[in-house]
Every structure is written in C-alpha cells, then in structure tokens.
Amino acid sequence: MNDILAAFGLVLEPYTLFVILLSAIFGLFVGAVPGLTATMATALLVPVTFFMPPVPAIASIVTATAMAIFSGDIPGALMRIPGTPASAAYTDESYMMTKNGHAETVLGADLVFSVIGGIFGTVVLVTAAPSLAEVALKFSSFEYFWLVLLGLACAVIVSMGDTLKGVVSLLGGLLVSAIGLDNPAGYPRFTFGSIELLGSVGLIPMMIGMFAVSEILRYAVSTDEHAEVFRAQIGNVFRGMWGLCKRYPWSILRGSALGTAIGALPGAGADIAAWMSYAMSKKFSRTPEKFGTGHVEGIVEAGAANNSALAGAWIPALVFGIPGDSITAIVIGVLYIKGMNPGPTIFINNPSSIYAVFIVFFLANLLMIPLGWACIKAGRRILDVPRNILMPIILLFCVVGAFAINNTIFAVTVILVFGVVAYFMEENGYPIAPAILGVILGAMLEENFVSSMIKADGRFLGFFERPIAGVLGVVTILVWGWPLVKWLRSRPRAAAPA
Amino acid sequence: MKLNDAVVGAFLIALAAAILVHIQSYPLIPGQNYGAALFPGVIAVGFALTGIVLVVRGLRQRSPLVSVSPWLRSPRLTANFLAICAVLVFYILAADALGFLLAGAICLLALFLKFGVPPGRAVVIAVVATLLIHTLFYKLLRVPLPWGVLERFAW
Numbered sequence: 277m278n279d280i281l282a283a284f285g286l287v288l289e290p291y292t293l294f295v296i297l298l299s300a301i302f303g304l305f306v307g308a309v310p311g312l313t314a315t316m317a318t319a320l321l322v323p324v325t326f327f328m329p330p331v332p333a334i335a336s337i338v339t340a341t342a343m344a345i346f347s348g349d350i351p352g353a354l355m356r357i358p359g360t361p362a363s364a365a366y367t368d369e370s371y372m373m374t375k376n377g378h379a380e381t382v383l384g385a386d387l388v389f390s391v392i393g394g395i396f397g398t399v400v401l402v403t404a405a406p407s408l409a410e411v412a413l414k415f416s417s418f419e420y421f422w423l424v425l426l427g428l429a430c431a432v433i434v435s436m437g438d439t440l441k442g443v444v445s446l447l448g449g450l451l452v453s454a455i456g457l458d459n460p461a462g463y464p465r466f467t468f469g470s471i472e473l474l475g476s477v478g479l480i481p482m483m484i485g486m487f488a489v490s491e492i493l494r495y496a497v498s499t500d501e502h503a504e505v506f507r508a509q510i511g512n513v514f515r516g517m518w519g520l521c522k523r524y525p526w527s528i529l530r531g532s533a534l535g536t537a538i539g540a541l542p543g544a545g546a547d548i549a550a551w552m553s554y555a556m557s558k559k560f561s562r563t564p565e566k567f568g569t570g571h572v573e574g575i576v577e578a579g580a581a582n583n584s585a586l587a588g589a590w591i592p593a594l595v596f597g598i599p600g601d602s603i604t605a606i607v608i609g610v611l612y613i614k615g616m617n618p619g620p621t622i623f624i625n626n627p628s629s630i631y632a633v634f635i636v637f638f639l640a641n642l643l644m645i646p647l648g649w650a651c652i653k654a655g656r657r658i659l660d661v662p663r664n665i666l667m668p669i670i671l672l673f674c675v676v677g678a679f680a681i682n683n684t685i686f687a688v689t690v691i692l693v694f695g696v697v698a699y700f701m702e703e704n705g706y707p708i709a710p711a712i713l714g715v716i717l718g719a720m721l722e723e724n725f726v727s728s729m730i731k732a733d734g735r736f737l738g739f740f741e742r743p744i745a746g747v748l749g750v751v752t753i754l755v756w757g758w759p760l761v762k763w764l765r766s767r768p769r770a771a772a773p774a
Numbered sequence: 775m776k777l778n779d780a781v782v783g784a785f786l787i788a789l790a791a792a793i794l795v796h797i798q799s800y801p802l803i804p805g806q807n808y809g810a811a812l813f814p815g816v817i818a819v820g821f822a823l824t825g826i827v828l829v830v831r832g833l834r835q836r837s838p839l840v841s842v843s844p845w846l847r848s849p850r851l852t853a854n855f856l857a858i859c860a861v862l863v864f865y866i867l868a869a870d871a872l873g874f875l876l877a878g879a880i881c882l883l884a885l886f887l888k889f890g891v892p893p894g895r896a897v898v899i900a901v902v903a904t905l906l907i908h909t910l911f912y913k914l915l916r917v918p919l920p921w922g923v924l925e926r927f928a929w
Contacts, residue, residue, distance in 0.1 A: 327915045440827060444786065447820045451793075454814050461803050461810035466796070489858075496854035496889075497845035664889035668882050669903050671858065675865055675881075676874075676907055680917040685866055692862040703843060704776055722813045730806065 283631030299336035307344030314344035323677035330614040339640040349386035362546035362582040365554040372570030384513035393580030394641035396532035397587030412620035421724040422748035431543025431713040449714020460726040472686040481678040481687040489695025527577040535581030539588025545601025546582035553581035780832025786825030793818035873922025879904040
C-alpha cells in the first residue's frame with residue numbers, strides 16, 4: 277500500500293506531469309505526420325530521457341507512444357495515408373467514411389476506442405504482470421534459455437510474410453549481438469581491432485538507424501508527395517459514440533483482448549494486432565459485405581486492438597526482459613540505463629517505480645480524451661507541416677541523439693549503416709522485428725545456454741529435467757519445427773502442377 | 775533494388791564461410807569443450823542452411839538477379855537517397871573539425887535545398903533549427919557537442 281502511495285507521489289510530481297504533457301503533444305504530432313512512427317518517437321525520445329529520473333523517463337515513452345498510435349488514425353481518415361503502420365489496416369475504410377460525410381464518426385471512433393483499448397490493455401498488464409512475475413521468480417537459466425528461444429520463434433512466425441526471410445533477419449540480429457567483448461568467454465569477437473566495437477554496436481544508435489533514418493530514406497525516395505487533405509468542418513466527434521459502444525460490445529472486447537495478446541507475443545506489435553483484428557472483425561461480423569464501403573465496425577475493433585497491444589507488449593518486457601514489440605525493445609534498453617533491470621525481481625526491488633509506470637498508463641489513456649480531441653481539431657494544420665523541412669531536422673536530431681548516448685561520433689556511423697541496411701531489408705521483404713529481437717536477446721540466449729551447460733555438466737538432457745523447463749523445451753521445439761513440417765507437407769502438392 | 779533470393783542466398787553462404795573461418799582462433803571457456811566460437815558458429819550454420827534454401831528457391835523463380843526499383847530509375851529520387859547518406863558521411867568526417875553548429879547547419883541547408891525548400895527560407899530555418907537543437911542538447915541536456923573552429927566563441 278505504501279508503495280502505491282509512493283507511486284502516486286512519483287507520478288503527481290509537477291516535473292513528471294509536465295514531462296507527460298510535453299510527451300503527449302510530441303506523440304500526437306509524430307503519430308499524425310505520415311512517415312513518422314510511434315517507434316521512431318520512442319527512439320528519438322531516448323536521448324532526451326537519458327537525463328531524466330526513471331519515472332518521468334518511462335512516462336514520456338508510455339505517453340508518447342499511446343498518443344502516436346491514436347493520432348496515426350487521423351491522416352488515415354483525412355488523406356488516406358496511415359500516420360503510423362498501426363493504422364494501415366483500416367486506412368481505406370476510414371477514408372471511405374470521411375468521403376461519405378462521416379468524418380466526425382470515424383475520428384470519434386478512432387479516439388474513443390483507442391482509449392478503451394488502451395485502458396483494457398493496461399488492466400491486463402497491471403493484473404497479469406505481477407502474478408506472472410511470481411512464477412518467473414522460480415525460473416533458472418534453463419527456463420530462460422527456452423523462453424528466449426520461444427520468443428525468437430514467435431518473432432519469426434508472427435512477422436507477416438516469408439518465414440524463411442524472418443529467420444535470416446533473426447540470424448542477422450543474433451550475429452550483431454555477438455559483436456564485442458560482452459560474452460561468456462569474455463573474448464572480443466568480430467571487433468577487427470576496433471576499440472569502438474569492443475562494446476558492440478550500441479542498441480540505441482542502432483534503433484535510431486533502423487527506425488528513424490530508414491524512414492527518412494523512405495521519404496526521400498517516395499514518389500507520392502502531395503496527397504490531398506480532406507477539407508471538411510469537423511463538428512462534435514463524441515456524438516454517437518455511446519451508441520457505438522452499445523452496438524458493438526463484443527467487437528470492442530474481442531479487439532482489445534486480441535490486441536493485448538498479440539502485443540504480448542514477442543516481435544508482434546500494434547500494427548499486426550490491427551491487421552489481425554480487422555480481419556477477425558470482418559469474419560465475425562453480421563454484415564461482412566459492408567466492410568470496405570465505409571463501415572465503422574472494423575475500425576472500432578482494430579482501433580481498440582492497436583492501442584491495447586501497446587500495453588500488452590510491456591508484460592513480457594517487464595517480467596522476462598523479452599520485448600513484446602519494437603517499442604518495448606527500446607524501453608528495455610532504457611530500463612537498464614535507469615537501473616530498473618527488467619525481470620521478475622523488478623516487482624520486489626522497485627515496486628513503487630513499477631506502480632508508477634502503471635499509473636502513467638492509465639493517466640496517458642485518460643489524457644488522450646481531451647488532447648486527442650484537440651489534435652483532431654488541429655488535424656489539418658498538423659498535416660500541412662511541410663515534410664521537406666521536417667525530415668532534415670529529424671535527421672539532425674537523430675545524429676545528435678545517437679551521439680548523446682556515448683558521446684562518440686561512431687554512433688553516427690552506426691545510424692547510417694543500420695538505416696541503409698534496414699531500408700534495403702524492408703525493400704526486399706525481410707522483416708525488421710526478428711532482427712531487433714535477435715540483437716536484444718542474443719546475449720541472453722548465449723549466457724543462459726552456457727550457464728545451463730555448466731550446471732548440467734554438459735549433458736543436454738539437463739535442459740529438460742526441471743518440470744517447467746521440460747514443458748517450455750518441448751513447446752519451443754514444436755514451435756520451431758512447425759514451419760518445417762508445414763513446408764514438407766506442402767511440397768508434394770506444390771511440386772505437382774509444375 | 776530488389777535482389778533475387780539466389781543472390782541473397784549466395785551472399786549468406788559466403789558470409790557463413792567467412793564466419794566459420796574467422797572463429798577458428800577463438801578460445802574455449804576454461805573447463806568446457808566449447809567457447810566463444812560456439813554461438814557465432816551456430817549462427818553461421820544457420821546462415822548456410824537458409825542460404826542454400828534461398829538459392830534453390832531463387833533459381834526456381836527465374837526472376838532477374840537484380841531488379842531495379844522505380845526510385846533508382848529516377849535520377850532525382852536516387853540523388854535524394856544519396857544526399858541523405860552523403861550528409862551523414864560529411865557530418866561524421868567534419869563534425870570535430872567544424873563543430874556542431876557549422877556542420878549541422880551545412881547538413882540541414884544541403885538537404886533543404888535538395889528537397890526544394892526556397893533558398894532564403896532554407897538558410898533561415900537551417901540556422902534557427904541548428905541553434906535550437908544545440909540549445910536543447912548542449913545547454914539543457916549537457917551533451918558535449920563539438921565546437922570545432924568556433925571554440926573561441928563557445929558559450
């Protein structure tokens with residue numbers, strides 16, 4: 277109880293509240309400008325949070341991402357361009373509604389159901405994370421080894437598209453994680469005599485490269501520059517929302533629950549959650565034929581899903597140190613910097629900070645109602661911001677932000693290299709998420725493997741001898757084996773017509 | 775630029791071979807019969823296996839080895855892409871000598887002009903934005919951005 281009171285104290289400090297307000301505005305802006313994503317917002321925030329106490333630092337990321345995932349819906353409805361990838365699933369539907377004269381309803385639904393989804397995900401996070409941590413306290417290196425391997429498998433399977441390319445991307449990430457001195461043997465690997473590489477490439481500059489610089493490169497080569505912004509007076513966006521709540525209670529619940537679950541799966545975040553719940557909504561709808569003609573049902577469900585995924589992703593991140601999406605991948609780095617090392621003991625060592633993070637989640641989602649409303653009102657003006665001025669400034673911001681982490685110019689080389697690599701990976705259909713997960717979990721995988729091998733005296737069977745480890749091990753092997761089985765079974769049929 | 779799976783696969787196989795050769799000299803962990811080479815070795819085997827599958831798949835597809843994406847056919851867009859890379863390289867090479875204020879402003883100005891911002895406005899925004907970023911990071915967040923040739927005027 278004292279911890280909860282202390283947590284309220286931490287959040288309600290004027291400094292923290294000020295940070296939350298500023299990050300909210302920043303998040304709304306980044307989300308609403310096409311080409312700037314919620315992950316990019318997080319990567320750009322890290323250098324700034326570097327200089328804050330832990331709670332405001334985390335609060336700024338929580339708030340900015342929640343706002344960005346909502347405001348990404350606005351350009352979808354007004355110009356048929358998603359503001360963030362998480363809104364892409366229902367961009368066409370939203371724009372159709374706007375064209376049919378329902379701009380208020382679609383923007384209102386975006387806002388209201390983002391809030392509801394976000395709060396649902398937060399409730400699950402608050403209840404599930406501490407109880408999961410109780411279980412995780414009993415985990416040893418064996419369980420962690422399997423858990424990491426399972427997380428990596430998830431990242432490959434849920435990343436949409438080609439599984440094989442997902443595996444290649446994952447291996448690339450693991451290779452990057454092997455660079456440097458930080459391994460169980462304490463031997464400098466792949467450093468080629470460079471002093472900078474002894475400390476590996478640095479997670480934050482790498483993320484800035486992969487999520488911000490690559491996005492700027494994408495802008496630089498995009499052919500569609502001037503999309504028209506829908507010019508309409510937007511009235512009261514909250515009108516009719518209560519009616520929607522009563523009409524689609526199951527959609528809201530299903531979207532929020534699926535979103536939270538997808539968020540909690542390593543490697544899948546808000547964007548995949550939105551695609552899946554939009555498809556799910558259509559499947560279960562009583563009027564599936566209306567989808568695609570400007571029908572609000574799928575927007576309600578997917579709009580709730582992408583915001584609930586944000587909170588869901590924090591569950592594995594806090595409890596196991598395994599990120600649920602690319603945003604929490606960055607957050608884990610921040611937690612380490614702030615001395616709040618993720619893992620089950622965080623709930624014992626730092627209870628008030630963790631409760632404070634939970635409170636910020638609720639606060640951010642509630643704050644979304646007035647600020648989101650203001651953002652919709654200002655929507656057109658934000659969309660008119662010239663991107664040929666914005667993008668170079670963001671690039672310089674990336675440069676300084678990467679430099680600020682270790683004060684070395686080497687970090688700028690890292691953002692350039694990884695920006696270009698990420699750009700070409702995406703262009704060739706190699707998903708980014710597995711690579712990120714590989715970089716973050718590589719060290720954890722190797723460490724837990726080596727300490728398990730030492731404990732088990734080199735016997736591989738030791739990995740199955742503890743009950744939870746045994747179950748996790750079998751599940752992991754099944755999950756990794758599944759694509760292979762599917763591939764082998766599909767071969768005869770695929771070969772026949774050729 | 776889209777590469778045929780076979781090209782990527784061949785690259786991965788070569789990479790795997792290079793890794794395997796490189797890690798031969800890595801030491802063992804004392805008392806164990808494996809060491810620093812194990813983890814990169816497993817990754818290399820993974821690269822080799824996925825590389826082989828990609829080569830097989832790529833050869834079956836019969837698509838060109840390299841297909842040029844639309845933006846590479848447009849000199850303007852290709853130049854945009856290269857401009858961003860060039861600006862970063864310029865910053866890496868020149869930041870310490872010129873200092874952040876000069877190098878940063880030059881980077882911004884170059885990109886503004888490349889992206890079609892009118893020259894007068896480009897100069898003003900480049901200077902103001904660089905000063906703002908400098909104030910935020912150098913003054914408020916105490917990041918030691920280099921002064922370079924402006925050392926004498928440091929504030």
